[in-house]
């Protein structure tokens with residue numbers, strides 16, 4: 001019979017109980033015991049949900065108080081010395097690595113001051129993992145029992161789980177050498193493997209028949225050495241005398257380009273592949289799996305919120321069954337469900353037609369069980385479910401929300417000319433200097449000013465209907481008046497209205513566009529206790545009315561200095577939403593671009609001649625592998641930005657902003673955007689990174705952030721001056737703008753005012769000098 005399985009379940013709880021418990025513990029408001037208890041309650045609840053859903057193979061050790069990779073760092077005792085020297089408890093050490101720890105000395109304990117380990121994006125998702133940070137003389141030791149404890153915990157509840165362990169090759173490949181160290185992590189494999197042998201043996205002793213061993217790096221382009229590591233690792237781990245059966249799990253892509261690795265793992269019990277992201281790999285993988293090996297077919301999307309199309313999923317599973325037989329196929333989620341919200345049942349405000357299109361983690365658990373049953377017992381066994389599913393799929397495909405003919409017509413009518421500004425940059429900048437009349441080294445900020453508690457209070461009142469729209473609008477106008485007065489006093493050149501009306505840089509636009517819906521509880525973990533609630537793109541996108549013109553126009557009416565309009569770019573709107581799965585992302589980006597293009601043109605008509613279109617997420621959308629997909633992404637991402645901005649006259653200045661400095665591999669993308677002015681992060685990184693602009697003779701203007709807005713520290717005049725001096729080694733004085741690294745919404749005014757004053761004074765120094 002075909003079994004069903006889930007690769008991992010979200011940890012936060014239906015009401016983000018884990019977030020609340022962890023933050024309360026961090027704040028010293030609740031005990032460690034109560035945090036541990038919350039973890040236990042949540043695990044039990046999540047196992048039960050899956051059990052009740054009829055899932056055959058339920059995961060354990062997918063839970064974490066912060067991050068599953070961090071769990072392994074601690075489990076293998078790969079904890080850098082800077083965290084161990086304080087005699088912290090294991091849980092304190094764990095959180096210190098995750099988020100840093102600063103604590104004053106007490107009578108009995110010494111002061112602690114240690115920053116966190118690096119946190120990086122988990123493949124191309126919006127989840128962040130803590131990066132294994134390794135030493136030249138790294139040793140490993142099994143120094144915990146978490147996977148075994150959680151297995152036993154479930155067993156006591158009557159559920160025999162399949163523990164999830166991150167595989168050794170991925171653990172090392174995703175890691176890095178600590179600062180000052182030169183070790184290539186993969187070279188540590190031999191010393192790491194005994195720890196896995198011990199762990200797997202212990203799991204088997206505890207009664208775990210199978211273990212899911214995650215090796216997601218198999219979907220990446222891998223160096224030869226890393227590929228070989230699979231053979232080394234799994235010839236050992238797959239042959240343990242008393243070891244468990246191993247299912248090696250890959251996800252977020254296909255493994256066809258690494259298919260030569262498969263023979264070295266096809267003696268393992270099973271292999272899991274992601275057939276949502278990469279259904280095309282099924283044939284090649286079926287041909288490559290071992291004679292007795294089972295295939296876990298990931299057909300229920302672990303990364304998105306759409307109901308599974310049963311007939312399609314069943315088709316894929318049946319293909320596998322034809323090749324291998326029912327006993328050698330498992331129906332599974334494509335990846336862990338970590339990236340999906342907890343349950344659709346919490347959404348009370350969604351329109352019924354749309355709600356019927358979604359499936360969150362708890363519903364997806366039911367889906368794998370239904371698909372397995374359909375394949376095992378035949379469709380009659382689940383006739384009702386299949387019928388309802390087909391009806392829902394059809395309703396979505398034919399809904400007016402999904403299909404807007406006017407949007408499609410407009411997309412079809414796009415021409416090459418729509419992507420390009422009227423003239424090349426030299427002519428534009430000449431026209432802009434007439435319209436804007438800016439000094440050398442112009443100063444500006446990235447858009448938001450401190451989101452004070454007063455702003456949040458008023459927004460809440462307005463959302464709850466406690467104040468009228470008119471009252472709220474007056475309040476926003478007063479905020480705009482205030483930030484304009486402050487900016488004029490400080491002497492900034494290009495002003496902003498401060499974004500006080502925006503709750504979030506994507507949601508704000510989503511709420512004003514057709515084609516989006518919003519949830520009330522659909523949170524997904526981003527890192528640690530931080531969760532995000534992405535809006536959902538359900539259909540063709542269009543802009544029924546201007547979205548930001550009122551505020552920007554009001555702001556411009558209050559000052560003689562140029563006011564910068566502020567929009568979130570098409571790629572960022574797409575990346576920070578749950579996208580549709582029925583049309584390519586490029587189509588959705590193009591629709592967003594057209595909507596934003598209208599907004600840009602309307603801003604210009606309203607007298608706004610500097611318009612910034614933020615694309616902080618354009619880099620994270622970069623496909624995981626080199627080649628065709630990446631080339632295509634570069635093309636459509638760039639095109640949608642250009643489409644959104646190219647509708648203006650030469651004299652209107654287009655800015656764009658990115659929150660990262662790591663643009664070496666992205667230079668051509670950034671350059672192709674053809675933005676008149678770019679603002680980028682640079683204060684935390686070496687000014688040398690700017691060399692690429694010099695080397696490539698980048699012709700347009702750039703504002704590399706001169707100070708880090710993530711810290712409450714106030715940068716001094718000298719410091720900013722020195723930073724600018726460093727930048728001038730790589731950028732021409734006439735192309736340099738002076739600005740902070742990012743928006744100031746998380747800062748206080750007491751920090752912001754002096755910091756910006758120093759920034760303006762530093763710019764003035766260079767105006768004198770050049």
Ligand code: GLN
Pocket residue numbers: 446447448499505566614616657658659742743744745
């Ligand atoms: N304009 C936005 C702000 O200032 C940009 C935020 C971002 O890049 N993440 O808040």
Ligand code: ZN
Pocket residue numbers: 446616657658659741742743
């Ligand atoms: Zn930013």
